[in-house]
Amino acid sequence: MKIKGNLTDEANRLSSWVGKDCCTWKGVGCSSKTGHVVKLDLHNPIFGGNKLGGQVSPSLLDLNHLHYLDLSGNNIQISNSLGSLKSLRYLDLSWSIFDATIPHNLGNLSRLQYLNLSNNGLSSPIPVTLGRLTSLTVLDLSRNNFNDSMLYSLCNLSSLVHIDLSVNSLGGAIPHCLGNLASLSILRLSQNDLQGPIPSEMGNMTQLTELDLSWNVFEGEIPNSMRNLCNLCVLDLSYNMRLSGGLPNHLGEFKNLERLIIQGNSFYGPLPSSLGTLSYLRVLDTGNNQLNGSIPISLGQLSKLEYLDLSKNAFVGTVFELHFAKLKSLNELYLHSNSLVLNVTSQWVPPFQLQVIGLSSIKVGPQFPQWLKTQKSVTALHMSNASISVVIPNWFESIYCGIIDLDLSNNQIKGKVPIFQKCKYRSLQLSSNRFEGPLTPLPSDVYLLDLSNNLLSGPITVSDDSATMSFTFLGLSNNHLTGVIPLSLCKAKSIQFIDISNNQLSGKIPPCLGQLELLSVLDLTNNSLYGEIPSSLGSLKFLNSLHLRYNKFYGKLPLSLQNLTGLSTIDLGENVFTDNIPPWIGYNLTGLKFLNLQSNNFYGDIPPQLCHLQNLQLLNLAQNNITGNIPHCFGDFTAMFSNFTAMVVLDHAYILNPSGNFVFDKSYEENILDSMKGRELKYTKTLKFLVSMDLSNNGIVGEIPEELMDLSGLLNLNLSGNHLKGRIPNNIGNLTQLESLDLSRNKLSGPIPPSLSSLSYLGHLNMSFNNLSGRIPTGNQLQTLDDPSIYIGNDGLCGAPLNSCFDDKSSHSNHKHADQSRVADETDFLWFYTGIGPGFLVGFLGVCGTLNFKKSWRYAYFQFIENNYNWISVTIAIKFAQLKRKFNKGKLGR
Structure with missing residues (x-):
């Protein structure tokens, strides 16, 4: 009851703590033999809520038979005297907020088997007294800020079975003595700054079932000694960048392996065909390396494989049906960014039902893959740059609504844009194709739509003028769209990017665009828009990039634009603005x-x-x-x-x-x-x-x-x-x-x-x-x-x-004077006639100015004069100089 009195309990979690039989209270456990309190479990059952506050009462130390203490997920101030609870075997203080020091007397808990201090942001050194915890089997210090010195203090804890030091600030090399922990089953060191080669002594940890060294800076090859780790179920070496060399063939000897993840390194050479013998393998991720050669057909035997990522390598050759022969469990496939050709028959029925398909930047086309119509659970389909050059087939609409992330960009797909049926929030990337005809009305349920770089025409319309639009990104640039910017676009309250540049839009900027509070990019470049910039755009406090180039905007820059303090880019070129350059650009932006x-x-x-x-x-x-x-x-x-x-x-x-x-x-x-x-x-x-x-x-x-x-x-x-x-x-x-x-x-x-x-x-x-x-x-x-x-x-x-x-020596003086006379004479003549060419051009411009050239013609004409001014001048000057010499020699009449 003293413990309860020191705690704040706004959620009334300790409401059962009444009466004299504390063994019936929630969170309190007693020994059935002695009646002593041996367990106190006050962990927060709801993440982020229902937290107990206050501090631990000194009376806790009176529970000297306590075996189990869990205060995780609360805001309880922890006592520095916890080391006096010498019967403790289980201590969980994770997800708590307390002083950023670990009590030194924790080393006195000689019976402690489980210690969890994770997710606390602790940065103080680990007390060396932790090396006394010779009964410790589980140590979880993940998601803190511990440094590398603490690794050495663990080398003598031979009882350890589970170590999690992931997401800390560990640096330097893994100490070789860590290989002494022969009983270790799980070692997680991911997301630190550990460096150097993987120690060969790690091959001594023959009981390891999980080894996670991902997101560090390890380098060199996988040591040959690691072939001793035949009990491994999980091997994660991803995103070290500098790990290199070929993949050892003995990876096929890890018969219990379920997850092999080596993404984001510099491994090269072929993929070992022995991987096809790993009958328990569920995840194979070799993406973003330098692996080459053909893909082994043996991978098609991995009947339990759920996730296959071979993307961003240098694989070559053809992928056939045999590569997928028994992959009945596969639900995510990533083959993108390789020099591969997917060659399956139009009658092929895959053994799997994929949810995620990544086939970008490999050759899938020219036909639209027929086997896709057998896939009823697809949520993401990426086939960008896949050499598809036909019309999207009608049957595609049957799976279309289920896809929330569709990318068919950078192909040569023809015909009309698919009808945007109202389905669910989704992303549609169809840019850089050959879609033509009128733009399908914009759907209200799409958060990312990119139809840029196509042949679309007509006005921009929406499927339902009354609906609130879900756009965060709208890309319609480089088409042939006409008409005005629709007012309905102002209903897209979550939109962050609008790019409708390089079209033939006319009219003014709708002032209601100033209501799009999250807008970051507005690109209206190269249209026929006109008028003044609406002052309402000054309300776009998150605007980072404003492009109005190549339009017909005029007037002054509205003073309200000085409120756009987050602007990184302003491009107002090639318009008709008439104004002083506002000083507030320098003061505010x-x-x-x-x-x-x-x-x-x-x-x-x-x-x-x-x-x-x-x-x-x-x-x-x-x-x-x-x-x-x-x-x-x-x-x-x-x-x-x-x-x-x-x-x-x-x-x-x-x-x-x-x-x-x-x-x-x-x-x-x-x-x-x-x-x-x-x-x-x-x-x-x-x-x-x-x-x-x-x-x-x-x-x-x-x-x-x-x-x-x-x-x-x-x-x-x-x-x-x-x-x-x-x-x-x-x-x-x-x-x-x-x-x-x-x-x-x-x-x-x-x-x-x-x-x-x-x-x-x-x-x-x-x-x-x-x-x-x-x-x-x-x-x-x-x-x-x-x-x-x-x-x-x-x-x-x-x-x-x-x-x-000219040389100043006297021996050349006569020749010099003659040359000077000739040069002076020709220079005067040269400059006289050089002026004739530009004069003629100016006169010509004066006449043409009355013809009211189309703006694009004027741009092209003046650009030609600007780019070729020197060439025109030099040509005219040389020509007239030649004529003068002929005249002086009597070869040319007056």
């Missing part, structure tokens, strides 16, 4: 990595507040009406330093399905278009490495700030088409990662700094049409950039690839 405002009508000075964007990797303000200087503080963009470790980019979609589980999906890849090396490129998988600044084709004045040369991680720097003057900074060689540099069409003067030749990655350079002079630097990568057009329009430049610089 401090997580921005990619900012693209290219080809709009932004005007005024660049706000220095942008310098607060320490994570910015891409800044594109090209082709606007921006004036003023380049802020000196642009040198503060930390993410543009070469020693900066790029933060994780949102390049994949983490989808939360209705069951509350995260599904990793590659349907949406973050992307940015950026002009580099003279052409526009799309960055997806390499986006995290893109570091670029493009301020070209504006009205920017002043000098190039020296501070820009601190951005040593820049891959692309484009300042062309402005009014920049002064010298190129001498330390431009500090931009060591630079691959593309364009300073053309400015008013820069002075020499080209010699340090330019130290840029060993430079593959694109344009210095044309400035006032540069002196000798062009030589050496290293510059020697490969031998196109003279990259320097044209700079009267004072000489050296390769232009004309050689």
Whole structure:
């Protein structure tokens, strides 16, 4: 009763503790011979609820005949005097909350056989006194934070039969002395940081039935001594990454083996055919290794096999019916990502009923597999990139509703999209096929729908306008969809990703999209949408990525967008926005990595507040009406330093399905278009490495700030088409990662700094049409950039690839003066006629401007002029120079 008085019992679990006969109370056990209390079981029967609180009364120590104590799953403060209960044989304090130290006097419990301290987050060292527990048979310290030093204290506990130290912080190597535990039956060391080879002494543990070394950093081959572990039922070596070598053939000698899991390592060579003799095997998982050769037909004899994963290896050859001959228990099959061909007859009836089928990235087609219609229990079917090129057969609808995870993407499937019958929450990935015709009305019961990269047309409609939609992901990009964004999409309250880019949608953005509170990605790129950005989008507090590029949006950026503090990407390029660049972008959107405002009508000075964007990797303000200087503080963009470790980019979609589980999906890849090396490129998988600044084709004045040369991680720097003057900074060689540099069409003067030749990655350079002079630097990568057009329009430049610089020696003085006279004469003539070409083009543009070209034509035309400007200029200049020489020689009439 004193024990009860010290505890809080809000759930009234101790209500039976009344009267004088404590042996009848719930949780109390007495000896039938002596009447002494020998058992106290107060464990929490409901996980997470009904917890007892308070602390253990000192009166507990009066129960000196206590054999069994279970206080697990409560919030009871544990006494440090538990070591005084010297009769204890069973102690369970798991899932409890108490001081992060283990009482040192636990070592006094010389009769203790069972000790469970799991799931407590303990980080203190294991007391060395635990080495005195010579009667201990079961030790469970899993899911704590113990370090590696404690393993040595277990080496002398020869009575141990069961050790679970999984999910801790154990590091270093497994001590060789652990092999002394010859009675050990279960050893679980998974999810630690154990390293080095697997000790050969582990072969001494001949009584082992379960060995789990998964999720560590072990390396090397499986020691040959492990062939002695003939009693093994479970062997799990998965996800060590560095375990390598061939799989030993003696694995077939483990006749009791039920689970063999080696996924996520570097094993190579063939799969031993002896595995087909393991008649008790239920799980065979060899996925994500480097295994090769053909799949042994002997695996078809494993009649108890329930789970087979051979995925992500280098297996080759054909899989026949014989590979599945007796697999009557199989319910999960993963063969994906191998060089395999599944070749079974259309009449084949498999012996199994599969629930999960993984056949992606192997050859299944061109026909849709007929044997699937015999499978009545399928919940997940993945046949992406399986060479299927026919129409989905009608019979597929009979199993369609049962599939909650369907992936037929990256095939050449033809015909209409299947009718979306209302079934259950499910994921449908049908992207990158040849589905055509009108888009089937969107189902309200699907949480992930990806129909991108098809030939679908018509408007976006839903199957039931009144229903609440279950979408978390909607991908309809790269089709021929028309019409407006439907208002019914606003009913998808759980949606996180909307990608309807590269279609022919028109109209405005529905303001109600601002009600989609969980929205993370909104990609409307390359449509014909227009109007102003609704201020309601400022309510999307989880928005990470906003893409509105290639539309007809206009007006100012709504002030409410400053509330989107989680934004990583803003791409508003190729629209008609007319506004100052808002300073709040720098003040509020401090997580921005990619900012693209290219080809709009932004005007005024660049706000220095942008310098607060320490994570910015891409800044594109090209082709606007921006004036003023380049802020000196642009040198503060930390993410543009070469020693900066790029933060994780949102390049994949983490989808939360209705069951509350995260599904990793590659349907949406973050992307940015950026002009580099003279052409526009799309960055997806390499986006995290893109570091670029493009301020070209504006009205920017002043000098190039020296501070820009601190951005040593820049891959692309484009300042062309402005009014920049002064010298190129001498330390431009500090931009060591630079691959593309364009300073053309400015008013820069002075020499080209010699340090330019130290840029060993430079593959694109344009210095044309400035006032540069002196000798062009030589050496290293510059020697490969031998196109003279990259320097044209700079009267004072000489050296390769232009004309050689003239020698100052007196012996060549007369020749020098004659050449100078000729060069001056031809230079004047060259520049006169060089101007004729662009003048003609400008006049031509003036006439064509009245014709109101279609927008796509204008883009194509101006892109052609931009990409070929230097070539056109050089061609015209050379042609007229040739004509002048003929005229001077009398070969050409006036």
